[in-house]
Amino acid sequence: MDHGPHLILLLYKRQSIQLKDVINKAPEDFQHFFDHINQNSGQFLTVLTEVKDFTVSIIISTYNRASLLKKAVQSILNQTYPHWKLYIGDDGSSDETEEFCHTLAEKYPNISYLRWHDRVGVHLTLERLQQSIDTELVLYLADDD
Numbered sequence: 704m705d706h707g708p709h710l711i712l713l714l715y716k717r718q719s720i721q722l723k724d725v726i727n728k729a730p731e732d733f734q735h736f737f738d739h740i741n742q743n744s745g746q747f748l749t750v751l752t753e754v755k756d757f758t759v760s761i762i763i764s765t766y767n768r769a770s771l772l773k774k775a776v777q778s779i780l781n782q783t784y785p786h787w788k789l790y791i792g793d794d795g796s797s798d799e800t801e802e803f804c805h806t807l808a809e810k811y812p813n814i815s816y817l818r819w820h821d822r823v824g825v826h827l828t829l830e831r832l833q834q835s836i837d838t839e840l841v842l843y844l845a846d847d848d
Contacts, residue, residue, distance in 0.1 A: 760836040
């Protein structure tokens, strides 16, 4: 069942804001989303907790792309937000991915490496990674991001 477009707003501090105020500040690129919302409804968006309270699980599926994976992992390590866990799912790589990931997992306690020897594909790899996480927020990151 399609309920139309969805928008998720992450706000830093606990607050309630009127939907019309969001619409007034939204870039034109998002206007099509807001066209579907009754602006006179008096709806409120409420942030229940501060974003800084959340640990984010980041999951990456990879296969024989160690050089690209290294750049993606470095981009995570460069983040200033400290509350994250990284789960790397290796779909049976034959390049240096396994060695690189073992080194990472030994160095950083918030990085986990899971490897499958038989190729299962990106979708099953991501599904298996999802079963490993224990956080409320999940971010999918491609190994070439």
